[in-house]
Amino acid sequence: MNTEPKNVPTAVEDFLPIQGTDYIEIYVGNATQAAHYYQTAFGFQPIARRGLETGSKESVSYVLQQDKIRLVLSSPLKGGTEIGKHIDQHGDGVKVVALWVDDARKSWEETTKRGAKSYMEPVVEQDDHGRVVRSGIHTYGETVHIFVERKDYKGIFLPGFEAWNPHYQPTDIGLKYVDHMVGNVGWNQMNTWVDFYAEVMGFSQLVSFDDKDISTDYTALMSKVMSNGNGRIKFPINEPAEGKKKSQIEEYLDFYGGSGVQHIAVATDNIIETVTALRDRGVEFLRVPTTYYEDLLQRVGKIEEDLEPLKELGILVDRDEEGYLLQIFTKPIEPRPTLFFEIIQRKGAKSFGKGNFKALFEAIEREQASRGTL
Structure with a gap:
């Protein structure tokens, strides 16, 4: 990487x-x-x-x-x-x-x-x-x-x-800005669109992941992250990779009818409060097994948050050279298994949660299996 x-x-x-x-x-x-x-x-x-x-x-x-x-x-x-x-x-x-x-x-x-x-x-x-x-x-x-x-x-x-100023105006939940937006593209198209953002829009490649980084026993994908000059815009681009079963990217492409935006990652300054509010308002999230948290602190080191609320809510943690991040992903918010949201809080980290990929994608595969599309 x-x-x-x-x-x-x-x-x-x-x-x-x-x-x-x-x-x-x-x-x-x-x-x-x-x-x-x-x-x-x-x-x-x-x-x-x-x-x-x-x-x-x-x-x-x-x-x-x-x-x-x-x-x-x-x-x-x-x-x-x-x-x-x-x-x-x-x-x-x-x-x-x-x-x-x-x-x-x-x-x-x-x-x-x-x-x-x-x-x-x-x-x-x-x-x-x-x-x-x-x-x-x-x-x-x-x-x-x-x-x-x-x-x-x-x-x-x-x-x-x-x-538009209706009477009904629920309180906000602490979302701050768009951290990044992920696009899913078809087989062998990732580099085409990486080149597009580099040559047409002047973006640079920030990071790349291959099927060794993002894979489980069944499915895989590849991804490259493109960023503009000042770093305010970050567009990861995903494509499917060969696996034993249908990957989440293939499922998306089938149901969306082609390439499109897979998820919108939005930042918060307090992910525990934000996710608690979202859960209480009916938003459903992907869940990882509780075993994910058994050796979490050994994997990521010391963090400021208590482990119990992270475990209760299903929030994931990862660390890079700059710090750590906390993240969680909603289930698809549309009838088709396509668009979803990521909630992310950065504590210095500039990365995208590589250490969570395997646990996350296994959670997605469990959802695919329940839909009969794995």
């Missing part, structure tokens, strides 16, 4: 400076109910909406936010729409990973001239609160990146949206 960044761009070399994740748009069958779920279960706050009341005849969208994490949930308002076709093929899933940039036009020009397929030419959107510039490119599957330039905008979200 290579843990050292390769050719990390300097500020001068970084032709695509990205300030962070602007929003994640998920196409869903029922945005009204999905918005209620993300408020109730995950503690997201209602921010803005767009629909028939705002003049949108094709689709409805609800914008939810928790600290620096912003979700947009969109559904079609009639048959035969692009959103509807996407849902029919993929089920509920991530369509847009929007990136906050200082210059959306330059971002589009720099990436398209390096080979990106344009999804959305630069467009200026305006209302009484100012102007936003957006542009976009295609990535793996039907996933797209939209570049958002909002330095001249003071509105609630984007032009075309109105403030």
Whole structure:
């Protein structure tokens, strides 16, 4: 495993400076109910909406936010729409990973001239609160990146949206920001998309795992993590590897109907409190056997947290040269076994939990077996 960044761009070399994740748009069958779920279960706050009341005849969208994490949930308002076709093929899933940039036009020009397929030419959107510039490119599957330039905008979200301030506003649960987002791609496609992020977007390979790192007795996968110049955006890319049975990546590809976003990792400053709140609000998590905790401290060394609540909640721990991390994964949050969330708290660690891979994937295999898809 290579843990050292390769050719990390300097500020001068970084032709695509990205300030962070602007929003994640998920196409869903029922945005009204999905918005209620993300408020109730995950503690997201209602921010803005767009629909028939705002003049949108094709689709409805609800914008939810928790600290620096912003979700947009969109559904079609009639048959035969692009959103509807996407849902029919993929089920509920991530369509847009929007990136906050200082210059959306330059971002589009720099990436398209390096080979990106344009999804959305630069467009200026305006209302009484100012102007936003957006542009976009295609990535793996039907996933797209939209570049958002909002330095001249003071509105609630984007032009075309109105403030949404319902009476029902559950408290948040301490989620802070998007730590990383993982994409699943097809057989032998990982390096193609690694090269895309390196050559088209100027990302660097942060770390790689092969089937010796990520395997059990039955299944395996390979993964490489790509990061932008300032490290605010990290995209692990997974592909299947040969195994005795069907891997979680193959299961995802079958049910999603191709490549797409597998999971969204969101950070917290207190994973015990956050996961307790999520569990109490009905979110279900993958569980590892209690034997995982028998030699945990021997494996990872001294940690600040008490072991008992970690064991009770099923939180995993791993350590690298920089420190340690705590992480846990929800079960899929859609009817299909596709999209899920990771909750992560970093105590200095820069890695992604390599030491937990075997226990985690065995837990996933138990879920696959219960679904009859292993």
